[in-house]
Amino acid sequence: MDGFGIEGAAFYQANFQVIERYYTAFRKRIVPSAGVKLFDGCDEATLLAYAAVFLRHPEWFDPAVEIDDEAALRTVEEVFNEGTEGSGESVVDVLESGDFSDRAKWQIMALFQQPKQRIELVAQAVRDNFPAFEHAYAKVKSEADILLDRFEMRSKEERPTSFMKLSRKIDAETEIVPILAEPLMVCIAEGMCLYGLLVDRLTNEEEPGFTKAELLIGAKALSDSSKISILLALKEGSLYNLEIAEQVALTPATTSHHMNNLLAAGFVGIEKRDGKVYYHLAEDGIERFLKGAGDLLVR
Incomplete structure (x- = not known):
C-alpha cells in the first residue's frame, strides 16, 4: 500500500x-487436515489458481462427485x-516468463503433477472448515453488514466502481461476489468477479479529483519500455x-502481466469480440492522468 501512495499503517489501522x-475467530475453530496444511505458506498465485479451478467446477466441492484424473489435469x-492459446507456450514457459515467485513455481508444478489429489485435499478442507467460517462471520456480522450494504449500493448499475465496470466489460453477465477473507482482492474469471x-x-474512488494513488499507479504503468511499446502499438x-505479444516481441504471459498494469492505470480499455478480449487505448484515462499529474505536481 505504501508503494501506491497510500499510508499503509494508517489504512490498516482504520480498516483491518x-x-x-x-x-x-476462524483460527479458533479451524479443523486441521492435509488440505489445510497444503495452504500453509501458499503463494497468492497458487491460491488464485485453486480459485480458478473451483470457479470452473464448483461441483467438485460436493463429496458425492467423483473428480476424474483427466478432467482435473485438463482444468x-x-x-x-x-490467453495464450495458439502461442505454443508450455506451462513451464508461462511460469518462467510470468511474474511468479520461486515458491509459486514449485507449488504450481506440484499441482500439475498431482492435480486430482490436491484438488480433492482442498475441497475436503473447505468442507471441513465451513462451520469455522460461519462462526467467524457471526463474530463480525454487524460490521460486515455495513461493508456489504456499501457493496450492494456500489454494485448497482447506476453507481458501479471502476473495477466493477471492468468486470462487466469482460463479461456483461458477470456476477460480482463480495469477499471478506481477501478484502483487497479483485479476481475476474468464469463469469464471476470476486470483489474484496x-x-x-x-x-479512494469517492475522493474528488485526481489522487496521489492514481498518480503512482499510472507512473508504475509507464515505468518500462515494454508498456510504452504496447501503448504505441x-x-x-x-x-x-x-x-x-507478436508486435512488441514479448511472450503472451508477460504481455498479459503488462496489460493488467495498464488496465489498472486506466490507460487501456477492453471489449469482447468473437470470444476474444481486445484491448484499445483509453484516451480519456490517459488524458485524465496527464492533467491530474500536472495539477498535483505543478499547479
Missing part, C-alpha cells in the same frame, strides 16, 4: 480491525493456458493479447 477479528491446464470488501476504500487500433 474487523478482518483481524474475523481471522482470529489446471486451462487455467494456465488462458475494502477495495473501494483502497482506491495500440495507437494503430485494437489488438488481442497474442497480436500485442
